[in-house]
Amino acid sequence: MSSSRLQQLLxxxxxxxxxxxxxxxxxxxxxxxxxxxxxxxxxxEGQLCNHLTFVVQGILKTFHTDKNGNQxxxxxxxxNKWVTDFGSLYNNKPTELCITALEPSIVLQIKKEDLFNLYxxxxxxxxxxxxxTENAFxxxxxxxxxxxxxxxxxxxxxxxxxxxxxxxxxxNIQIASYIGVTPEFLSTLRKKATA
Amino acid sequence: MSSSRLQQLLxxxxxxxxxxxxxxxxxxxxxxxxxxxxxxxxxxEGQLCNHLTFVVQGILKTFHTDKNGNQxxxxxxxxNKWVTDFGSLYNNKPTELCITALEPSIVLQIKKEDLFNLYxxxxxxxxxxxxxTENAFxxxxxxxxxxxxxxxxxxxxxxxxxxxxxxxxxxNIQIASYIGVTPEFLSTLRKKATA
DNA sequence: CGAAAATTTGACATGACTCAACTGGAGTGG
DNA sequence: CCACTCCAGTTGAGTCATGTCAAATTTTCG
Numbered sequence: 001m002s003s004s005r006l007q008q009l010l011x012x013x014x015x016x017x018x019x020x021x022x023x024x025x026x027x028x029x030x031x032x033x034x035x036x037x038x039x040x041x042x043x044x045e046g047q048l049c050n051h052l053t054f055v056v057q058g059i060l061k062t063f064h065t066d067k068n069g070n071q072x073x074x075x076x077x078x079x080n081k082w083v084t085d086f087g088s089l090y091n092n093k094p095t096e097l098c099i100t101a102l103e104p105s106i107v108l109q110i111k112k113e114d115l116f117n118l119y120x121x122x123x124x125x126x127x128x129x130x131x132x133t134e135n136a137f138x139x140x141x142x143x144x145x146x147x148x149x150x151x152x153x154x155x156x157x158x159x160x161x162x163x164x165x166x167x168x169x170x171x172n173i174q175i176a177s178y179i180g181v182t183p184e185f186l187s188t189l190r191k192k193a194t195a
Numbered sequence: 196m197s198s199s200r201l202q203q204l205l206x207x208x209x210x211x212x213x214x215x216x217x218x219x220x221x222x223x224x225x226x227x228x229x230x231x232x233x234x235x236x237x238x239x240e241g242q243l244c245n246h247l248t249f250v251v252q253g254i255l256k257t258f259h260t261d262k263n264g265n266q267x268x269x270x271x272x273x274x275n276k277w278v279t280d281f282g283s284l285y286n287n288k289p290t291e292l293c294i295t296a297l298e299p300s301i302v303l304q305i306k307k308e309d310l311f312n313l314y315x316x317x318x319x320x321x322x323x324x325x326x327x328t329e330n331a332f333x334x335x336x337x338x339x340x341x342x343x344x345x346x347x348x349x350x351x352x353x354x355x356x357x358x359x360x361x362x363x364x365x366x367n368i369q370i371a372s373y374i375g376v377t378p379e380f381l382s383t384l385r386k387k388a389t390a
Numbered sequence: 391c392g393a394a395a396a397t398t399t400g401a402c403a404t405g406a407c408t409c410a411a412c413t414g415g416a417g418t419g420g
Numbered sequence: 421c422c423a424c425t426c427c428a429g430t431t432g433a434g435t436c437a438t439g440t441c442a443a444a445t446t447t448t449c450g
Contacts (some may be wrong), residue, residue: 002401004375064340072344074336086329123318130325134281140335141269145259147342148375149267171428180343185406187430233449347438366396366448379439382398 005056006031008109012054012080016128023122030114036060038099042109043099049088051109055081058105059169062097063177075177076102076166082132102170147180155179156189200251201226204303207249207275209322218317226307230253231296237304238294244283247306250276253300254364257292258372261324271297271361277327297365340377350374351384 013019036042036058043049045065053060054075062075062083063193074097077083088095089112110118134162146155156179160167167175176186208214231237231253236246247267248255250272257270257278267294272278283290284307305313314321340375341350351374355362362370371381 016385058367064344068345072340074340074343087333090329119322123321126318126325127314127321130328133325133328134285137328137332137335138282140332140339144335144338144342145267145269147339148269148372149259149261149265173428177343182407183429183430184408188406191430199445209450282398368396377439378397379399 003034005106005108008056008080009054013128015133017124020122020124023125026114026118026121030044030110030118032101032109032111034103034107034109035158036107038101038104041098041100042107043088043097045096045097045098046094048092049085049095050112052082052084052089052112052115053077053099054108055079055083055145056108058107059166060099060105060107061102061174062099064097065076065092065135071177072180073174076163076174076178078166078169082136136157152179152181152185153189153192156181156186157193160193196347200228200303201302203251203275204249208320208323210293211295211326212319215317215319219315221313225305227306229302229304231300231302233296233299236293236295237302238280238283238290238292240291240293241289242283243287244280244290245307247277247279247284247307247310248272248294249303249305250274250278251301251303253299253302254297254361255294255302256297256369257294259292264328266372267375268369271358271365271369271373273361273364277331297369347374347376347380348384348387351381352374352388355388 009027009031010019010024033056034042042051042053042060054057057079060077060083061073062077063071063073065071073084077099083099085095085099087093088097119129146158150158156175159175159179171172172186172190173183176183179186181189201375204222204226205214205219220299229237230250237246237255252274255272255278256268256270257272257280258266260266270278272294279292280290280292282288283292290337315325341353345353354370354374367381367385368378371378374381376384
């Protein structure tokens with residue numbers, strides 16, 4: 001794999017802690033690179049999730065398809081963010097989620113066995129995944145709070161404000177699905193926002 | 196502190212991993228017990244969150260008060276669950292949340308410094324907090340999914356089904372605030388559910 | 391027991407969805 | 421370069437879900 005892409009991952013970790021040489025060595029042996037075309041998936045409904053994925057370039061969406069066939073976006077994952085389905089990864093349960101590229105993308109992946117091996121051999125890697133997960137939890141909690149206390153209009157403004165780079169790169173249909181409204185209704189919110 | 200309550204915490208951890216004697220010793224020195232009356236708070240808006248809290252008995256609610264004075268319940272924490280405000284705890288930021296007992300309760304608390312000490316001296320404790328946080332993340336994600344894809348009625352039925360013991364012990368006003376509807380509307384949903 | 395809080399009810403207002411139609415831009419093949 | 425299709429985005433009419441407010445009733449807790 002391209003060493004510059006592994007380097008991006010290492011730089012990312014350096015923001016959290018000084019990565020030991022032994023961990024770098026482990027990462028070098030187990031990190032897999034994968035290129036994705038637009039609309040290509042790394043996880044499909046009913047499959048087992050076997051990887052932890054780090055986005056080097058591009059944007060992925062994680063969504064659920066309900067019984068009526070409607071898609072609901074749970075998460076966008078762009079550069080230097082992680083994505084996986086924890087429920088499926090840890091409990092060996094078939095996933096109800098799908099992870100798909102919205103743009104041509106490059107990701108790094110760590111297989112489940114290698115991930116567990118990293119946890120066992122690098123306590124600092126383990127710790128950093130704890131911190132990363134804590135931050136992800138905070139973000140989800142903030143989002144729940146929005147849904148129980150704010151209107152769709154407020155949620156939209158919040159999204160624009162929090163993810164300015166995403167809102168330029170993602171279609172409004174995807175944004176509507178993320179904040180939990182129909183594309184038609186988002187359209188009226190957008191008119192209101194520019195008025 | 197009562198050793199039986201520390202024992203409950205140790206039993207809890209044993210479900211995850213075999214606790215080493217050195218960690219037990221550390222816990223014995225730093226775990227604080229606290230009794231709470233109904234409506235008593237362990238964290239108030241504007242304060243710094245300095246503890247990780249484990250509920251031995253009772254139920255706490257974590258809520259946010261919006262600019263109109265309305266409370267929105269983010270979380271209920273009952274026996275053998277953890278609660279804290281990660282954002283405030285790690286970033287030393289004043290919290291926007293409040294954690295209050297819904298029943299007379301007994302909790303165990305670990306101060307921030309002791310918590311960091313535990314992380315440093317017990318990699319398995321660190322790991323288990325990672326796993327606990329991952330599970331909490333999954334739960335929040337499921338809740339977000341509900342809000343972007345399900346009706347209030349479906350969310351209510353889901354709550355009843357997922358937390359049968361909570362729904363008996365908590366007033367409907369609290370449940371309404373948790374699922375994100377007004378108490379009046381929850382009342383109509385309840386009528387529908389028993390019809 | 392008595393005060394405070396929880397729950398219910400009903401009339402009315404508004405937020406958000408559905409469906410169908412229309413517009414306009416981005417690719418694609420001839 | 422044009423004609424074509426496809427998809428994103430918008431608009432509007434009608435409808436349903438949910439909120440607001442006020443009041444009456446019941447339950448809970450000190």
